[in-house]
Amino acid sequence: MYQIIKQILKTGIKTETPPQHDDALRVEAQRLQENILRHVGRALTIRHVDAGSCNGCELEIHALNNAYYNIEGLGIRFVASPRHADMLLVTGPVSRHMEIALRRTYDATPEPKLVVAVGDCGCDGGLFSPDNSCGDKGESYASCGRIANVIPVDVAVPGCPPTPIMLMQAILTAITSGGKT
Amino acid sequence: MKLDEFAADFPELPGALSIRRGSVNASQFRDGCAQVRHDGGRLVALWGSDERADDAGYALHVALIDSAGMLCLTLPVSAERPAYPDISDLFPAASRMQRAVADLLGLHASGADDSRKWLRHASWPDKVHPLRKDFDGTCAFPAGTDAYPFVTVTGDGVHEIPVGPVHAGIIEPGHFRFSIIGDRVLRLEERLGYKHKGIEKRFESISLEQGAKLAGRVSGDSTVAYAWAYAMAAESIAGITPPDQALWMRALFLERERVANHLGDLGYLGNDVALSFGFAQFWILKEQVLRNNAALFGHRYLMDKIIPGGVTLGLQMPDKRVIEEECSMLERELGVLRSIYEEHAGVQDRFIGAGRVTPALAAQLGLCGLPGRASAQAWDARVQFPCAPYDKLGVQMMTHANGDVAARAALRFEELFESLRLQREILINLIGGDELSNPVKSLPGHAFGVGMVEGWRGEVMVAIHTDAHGKLARVHPHDPSWQNWPVLEHAILNNIVPDFPLINKSFNLSYAGQDL
Numbered sequence: 113m114y115q116i117i118k119q120i121l122k123t124g125i126k127t128e129t130p131p132q133h134d135d136a137l138r139v140e141a142q143r144l145q146e147n148i149l150r151h152v153g154r155a156l157t158i159r160h161v162d163a164g165s166c167n168g169c170e171l172e173i174h175a176l177n178n179a180y181y182n183i184e185g186l187g188i189r190f191v192a193s194p195r196h197a198d199m200l201l202v203t204g205p206v207s208r209h210m211e212i213a214l215r216r217t218y219d220a221t222p223e224p225k226l227v228v229a230v231g232d233c234g235c236d237g238g239l240f241s242p243d244n245s246c247g248d249k250g251e252s253y254a255s256c257g258r259i260a261n262v263i264p265v266d267v268a269v270p271g272c273p274p275t276p277i278m279l280m281q282a283i284l285t286a287i288t289s290g291g292k293t
Numbered sequence: 294m295k296l297d298e299f300a301a302d303f304p305e306l307p308g309a310l311s312i313r314r315g316s317v318n319a320s321q322f323r324d325g326c327a328q329v330r331h332d333g334g335r336l337v338a339l340w341g342s343d344e345r346a347d348d349a350g351y352a353l354h355v356a357l358i359d360s361a362g363m364l365c366l367t368l369p370v371s372a373e374r375p376a377y378p379d380i381s382d383l384f385p386a387a388s389r390m391q392r393a394v395a396d397l398l399g400l401h402a403s404g405a406d407d408s409r410k411w412l413r414h415a416s417w418p419d420k421v422h423p424l425r426k427d428f429d430g431t432c433a434f435p436a437g438t439d440a441y442p443f444v445t446v447t448g449d450g451v452h453e454i455p456v457g458p459v460h461a462g463i464i465e466p467g468h469f470r471f472s473i474i475g476d477r478v479l480r481l482e483e484r485l486g487y488k489h490k491g492i493e494k495r496f497e498s499i500s501l502e503q504g505a506k507l508a509g510r511v512s513g514d515s516t517v518a519y520a521w522a523y524a525m526a527a528e529s530i531a532g533i534t535p536p537d538q539a540l541w542m543r544a545l546f547l548e549r550e551r552v553a554n555h556l557g558d559l560g561y562l563g564n565d566v567a568l569s570f571g572f573a574q575f576w577i578l579k580e581q582v583l584r585n586n587a588a589l590f591g592h593r594y595l596m597d598k599i600i601p602g603g604v605t606l607g608l609q610m611p612d613k614r615v616i617e618e619e620c621s622m623l624e625r626e627l628g629v630l631r632s633i634y635e636e637h638a639g640v641q642d643r644f645i646g647a648g649r650v651t652p653a654l655a656a657q658l659g660l661c662g663l664p665g666r667a668s669a670q671a672w673d674a675r676v677q678f679p680c681a682p683y684d685k686l687g688v689q690m691m692t693h694a695n696g697d698v699a700a701r702a703a704l705r706f707e708e709l710f711e712s713l714r715l716q717r718e719i720l721i722n723l724i725g726g727d728e729l730s731n732p733v734k735s736l737p738g739h740a741f742g743v744g745m746v747e748g749w750r751g752e753v754m755v756a757i758h759t760d761a762h763g764k765l766a767r768v769h770p771h772d773p774s775w776q777n778w779p780v781l782e783h784a785i786l787n788n789i790v791p792d793f794p795l796i797n798k799s800f801n802l803s804y805a806g807q808d809l
């Protein structure tokens with residue numbers, strides 16, 4: 113016990129100032145009202161869904177919980193069930209084998225809800241998309257492409273993978289009114 | 294017949310690894326596999342290819358290793374009767390690989406016990422095989438129904454817990470079917486393939502250069518290992534050796550990837566036994582490594598830094614100090630944290646004896662990589678098949694015999710210290726200079742090459758076949774998780790359900806890498 117306390121004291125507080133939101137990441141105009149966001153913004157619960165990523169984005173989502181980014185310090189928490197969640201943080205591309213699971217997870221999340229699509233693959237299907245796919249949706253026999261092909265997306269954050277700072281920006285953007293009152 | 298005699302006529306492939314490759318008939322195929330098994334060797338990978346463009350039907354390939362090196366056998370398979378002899382009796386790990394070959398290419402293992410589908414769920418119909426050349430990878434089928442016959446356990450008080458594909462934490466998707474009595478696990482059956490996104494088909498329509506990026510995203514946490522294995526395979530085909538400095542840089546990247554992942558795992562192992570202090574401490578250390586990666590190399594996980602022929606950037610000499618200081622800091626902190634983990638009664642109570650895989654079982658099932666070494670399976674490609682620069686580094690392999698969570702955690706500490714030692718050695722040999730790559734501009738036609746690298750999970754292998762024009766005809770990336778997932782089903786037996794997250798984390802296997 114003595115060693116643990118000594119180590120904690122020696123480590124000190126690592127948490128850094130969080131970034132500001134960034135309206136450029138918005139896919140759709142903010143759908144939720146300011147008065148709802150004011151409540152959500154102080155105690156946001158997130159359900160992460162990996163819909164077919166390479167596991168790279170997950171590494172950075174894990175990092176959000178480390179002492180430097182300390183996302184829980186902002187009142188933002190990852191929860192174990194979509195029924196407890198205000199937001200889905202979805203990595204992709206959406207494999208066809210995960211399509212139903214993703215839709216069900218979305219349906220199981222109570223309204224009002226927000227969706228943040230994570231990473232280049234979440235935004236447009238990424239490297240896994242055939243070049244000659246229909247539109248820019250990035251579909252193939254095994255991939256439905258971007259997250260927005262399967263469920264509505266509020267904010268999309270590119271990057272391979274997006275850094276924890278970019279992820280925080282995206283999450284904070286989703287819970288900022290963007291002028292809508 | 295000894296393996297040496299069997300493979301005496303097989304030509305050796307050029308490149309960093311000692312690999313012999315031969316074409317065999319069905320009985321030689323079985324004999325070769327049986328001989329490797331008899332000599333204590335292992336199956337690394339099994340995959341198929343469509344050779345109908347050359348009027349040669351299909352082909353089945355296996356990569357085997359024994360103490361002498363790697364042996365690749367290719368068995369031609371007729372297009373009219375696409376079947377080959379089962380080898381899952383010799384190598385249990387072959388079973389799922391054979392099922393995947395049946396799904397993707399329509400080649401069947403005659404006599405196999407388990408012929409259920411594996412990577413196919415409901416996204417494409419039975420009898421349709423995505424890796425056949427006449428299959429259009431951009432097409433999509435209406436979703437069907439996915440009936441999968443799980444093995445059911447019956448009896449008084451037995452019930453099932455289905456878990457996933459969406460799990461409770463920040464984890465990749467997969468399905469676990471537990472059959473339990475009370476809290477005790479009688480059987481676990483895994484169902485994977487949820488992340489199948491057609492990576493192997495995708496390789497067939499992209500360039501060598503794009504392929505390097507895609508290889509680096511088979512499993513994002515092992516991007517260095519995959520990119521290196523892919524580059525090694527391409528270099529073997531092209532007959533190109535990267536400059537010395539590039540090889541040293543690759544080893545530096547690979548050890549840094551190992552350090553980052555082992556640190557993260559040790560943090561989560563603490564977290565899973567309610568020592569959140571461990572998570573906080575190890576993830577501070579991991580973040581510092583990632584930040585140094587970003588500052589020195591421009592990417593936190595070192596993606597796209599390894600290309601066929603070399604690397605994209607070197608290390609500036611003044612920056613050596615950053616890594617040296619990081620190594621010293623990590624050695625100091627790891628010493629403290631290891632003693633805290635070792636002396637913490639609650640941690641040790643949960644770690645010791647949980648998820649035990651005995652050395653005998655590990656050998657039988659072919660457990661490999663870090664979990665293998667924790668169960669006395671002394672395999673490490675850096676030690677047995679040291680490609681440059683590991684031939685100059687003298688990697689010290691550590692093994693444990695207990696095969697439990699405690700052994701896998703202890704091994705991570707030991708491998709971390711060894712990786713830090715290796716990084717210091719590598720820094721001494723990095724002398725700078727501009728020569729970072731001998732570019733691989735094109736590949737010859739009808740060629741074959743293999744690369745294998747000891748990633749942090751275990752051996753990562755990539756095989757490349759080129760077509761008549763030297764384009765990528767078939768690329769098969771192989772993750773060590775193929776071997777280790779089935780062993781997890783055994784490791785959990787007779788443990789309690791609440792210990793599953795801990796045991797699972799102590800293996801930390803890849804879903805993306807095996808779903809492809």
